[in-house]
Amino acid sequence: MSGVIDEVLRPADLAQALALLAEGGGRRRPIAGGTDLLVQAKEPGAPPRGLVDLWGLDELRGITAEPDRIVVGANTTMTEVLASELLRAEARCLWDGCYEAGSVQIRNRATLGGNAANASPAADSVLGLIALGAEARIASVRGERRLPVEELATAPRRTALAPDELILAFSFPRAGGRSAFARLGQRRAQAISKVSCAIHAQLDDQGCVQAARVAFGAVAPRVVRSPGAEAALRGHSLTDPSARAAAAVAARADTAPIDDLRSTRAYRSEMVGVLLTRLLVRLAGEA
Amino acid sequence: MSQDWDTGRGSMGEYDRFRVVNRSRRRVDALKLALGKGTYTDDIAHTIDGLLHLKVLWSPHAHARIVSIDTSEAERVPGVVLILHHGNVPRVPYTTAGQGHPEPSPYDAYVFPRKVRYVGDRVACVAAESELAAARAVAKIKVEYEVLEPVFDPRRALEPGAPLVHDEEEATGICGYDKSRNLVCEMKVEHGDVDDAFARADVVLEREYEVPYQAQCPLEPHCALTWFDEDRRLVVRVATQVPFHSRRILARILGLPLHRIRVIKPRIGGGFGSKQEILLEDLPALVTLRTGRPARLFYTRQEELRSARTRHPQLLRWKTGANRDGTLVAQELEVLANTGAYGAHALTVQSCTAGKTLPLYVAEAYRFLMKTVYTNLPIAGAFRGYGGPQGFFAMECHMDEVASLLGMDPAEFRSKNLIGPGSENPLAKALGEGKEGPPQRIRSCEIQQCIARGKEAIGWERRGTFPQRGPLRRGIGMAALMHGSGIPGVDMASASIKLNDDGSFNLLVGATDIGTGSDTILSQIAAEALGVPLEKIVIYSSDTDITPFDKGAYASSTTYISGMSVKKACDKVVEQLKDAAWEMWQHAGDPCERSSLRHEDEHVRRPDGKALSYAEICLSTFYEHDQHQIMDHASHMSFECPPPFAAHFAEVEVDTETGGVKLLKYVAAVDCGVPIHPENCEGQNEGGAMTMMGYALSEDFVFDGGGALLNDTFRHYKQFTSLDMPPFETILCLSYEPSGPFGAKSVSEIPTDGPGPAIANAIADALGIRFRKLPITPEDIRRAWRERTEPAASAS
Structure with missing residues (x-):
């Protein structure tokens, strides 16, 4: 038995949207592009639900450059990310993740907020946000709070969001540095990642890594960071083969892939190292 | 090798004379499809009053005997009209394979089996006022199964003691069919002395290969609409590659005289073989027969992948x-x-x-x-x-x-x-x-x-x-x-063609364009044979009431077999055109040699330059002299x-x-x-x-x-x-x-x-x-x- 959507509400503004969610007592879900929710609604056992349609809320849309931070509204679509020269220049790992995600049609509807709130372990845009050190601005009628993006998802399709909470925007520091994203899928478009990796690295004058953030998709119950890989890179040149190898080994230790429809545990575990190594080569400008 | 065997090389000169074939003309259905006006099977569903929607209950088990089916709770779902299952539908062994008669496939299928044989086998079908009501009722059907040991590995299937997939007495087959071993068919073919040849060969190599399942994935899933026309004949509008086989097999499993069934093939969104099956039209047909109401079944993609072919x-x-x-x-x-x-x-x-x-x-x-x-x-x-x-x-x-x-x-x-x-x-x-x-x-x-x-x-x-x-x-x-x-020796196609008073032609073919472009190429063949522009051919394909028979769209046969039936019908019409023109000149006191007449550019021409257009000939034969309809048909089968x-x-x-x-x-x-x-x-x-x-x-x-x-x-x-x-x-x-x-x-x-x-x-x-x-x-x-x-x- 497929789920039934029995109520679609279109709030005029954010305040109304938050009120509608609060009144829903947990049976209303926010919907933006619908690329995940509408598919899930067809799954057996999906509960009947009301939807609060955020698509018309332009206050949640847009990419803003502040002196120290970049703020991306939760309603921003992947296509809008790809149209942003700012993000391409300063948030390449996010831009690349959106470039590789879904298809043209999906990218036209899929939003960054939706991709994060869906809490898929393979969410392509979430890796970049985590690597960039982004935090989510979250609101409800009860007030606002901030949460690092890496703490947003807790398990597949589970988040730290309360039922009445909405993601308003993501914000991350304009710290400079280099970043990149790569993924492996079953084919070139519309294929959920088998493994994905994003990295952001801050380099000093000698080209040594001052700080790095490394995120992996589809190799754990949620998108995860690899503290081991980050530590292995710190203080080493991106071109240092032993640092690269140590990071790859540490990354494999920090991830826990499984066998599923798309791939195998063994392959994924090996590709964690391969993708990270390739991104390090790319960041070093060797490829 | 025979020296006089015609390898076609002598005919290559014909290339230079082609005007319509061997040219990439705009497909005859391109414009309407590009404009979204091509009407596919399900596109008219919303216009049908009183349409019943069908949903199927599929087997959750790979191998199980159905002990009982309790539909009482499902029947109470508002909007439910009819529930079909093996207990209330006659058990007629048949094959779903849409092949010629007699089909070279075993008769091992039933509209509803008493024993389910794979996850996705049919158990029951609900007809209701809405798809939602039908789906709700399907979820409320209670089925008691006696779960049986399944067999998944084809090697294991042949071993003694393996579970038997078809252990019921009605199932029959050909070519070594042995259901007591799960064997559907067996072939042993030899040419020459094989063992001797291997023994004499300098090198011998032997290797094993394996290929998997694959799904056809037509963009348009299987779907069918059925209704009674004014004469209470059953009309079946179905996404099929084989409308004539569908009519024949439906008549058999429904117990209905064949002439009480009309199968219509509208535009089809691809088949790739999956629609060379009588896969689902039997269910809405049964619902229409039982309720007198129009009925609709439309597979979801999941049903398509699990339960089609x-x-x-x-x-x-x-x-x-x-x-x-x-x-x-x-x-x-x-x-x-x-x-x-x-x-x-x-x-x-x-x-x-x-x-x-x-x-x-x-x-x-x-x-x-x-x-x-x-x-x-x-x-x-x-x-x-x-x-x-x-x-x-x-x-x-x-x-x-x-x-x-x-x-x-x-x-x-x-x-x-x-x-x-x-x-x-x-x-x-x-x-x-x-x-x-x-x-x-x-x-x-x-x-x-x-x-x-x-x-x-x-x-x-x-x-x-x-x-x-x-x-x-x-x-x-x-x-x-x-x-x-x-x-060879089996597939037959036919076409009929008739002249209209502006020199155009109606071409009726049983050939089934399922997105392949056959309406276009058959029109090209007709235009080339008749010596007219492509636009002068008005084609209509596959409706069992209207068009002549065709085996269907399969076995790479449409261009070669159906195309030849079109060419033969057109060649015969050309002779009729020449006869009529000769008769018109004769009647006008300006006789000519019949054998000197040529046809080109929509005219019958004489060596002296005089010509009669196809339109003039048609008007004369309709209204003025030796009145008759210029038309003909032809069939083609090739050995x-x-x-x-x-x-x-x-x-x-x-x-x-x-x-x-x-x-x-x-x-x-x-x-x-x-x-x-x-x-x-x-x-x-x-x-x-x-x-x-x-x-x-x-x-x-x-x-x-x-x-x-x-x-x-x-x-x-x-x-x-x-x-x-x-x-x-x-x-x-x-x-x-x-x-x-x-x-x-x-x-x-x-x-x-x-x-x-x-x-x-x-x-x-x-x-x-x-x-x-x-x-x-x-x-x-x-x-x-x-x-x-x-x-x-x-x-x-």
């Missing part, structure tokens, strides 16, 4: 004997095929696995051993290529392996042994459609040209020169191919089955670190005789090859331990998309087939035969590793590469 998985063993000089001596093929829960197309698909492949290479002796078995897995059936892709994957990988053993260039080795013009097909008689087939001799054959031009296009000389270092490795592979054009030939080439780049395969270029050089519509032929090649690139690299059926398909949505079943397509070059290598309309042979299935072996051979060239099982996944490649390069690491 698939390509037969096979285990193949290929054995070749050859001499050191590169001459083939003997070939042996053994196939163990899995038809799943029912035997639709089981015999004929597997017969084609040998029939399309083995004769391509000349040898002294051949042996073909085949068994097809039941398992408790999804049902296999017709799928574009029809056994060819399975056989060509094994044979064309094997030919590369034999060439390598002999130290020969694979293209050269093939060229040395290929069939050619005038060759007899030694296996044609033994591999008929469930009976002895007519003998076959090759007339048109440009396979050597296909290989030569394909080699040039792919850059074959670069093969073996790519650097053997770094993570990215390149390789080039090829496959030589042949297919057929219709089923010949001229194969199209092709050579496919793939260049790949394999990422040895990730196991990823990137297709860099694909070349399909094909001899389909005279291409009636060259652009459409290119489209057929691109589409057919694309379907099979997924078969080679990304598509597979993944089952859970209970036999349920896990990747039953497009989220998880991964066909190739346009983004995955490499640069693709189709090369049309012209020949002239004397037995085909304007020299044409088939083109639609042969492109499906090539990508599996061409890509596998390219990967083998790139890595030096031979993969004998499809699909070749990054996981497989990576594992094999590790074993090759880091034996110690992979052992630990």
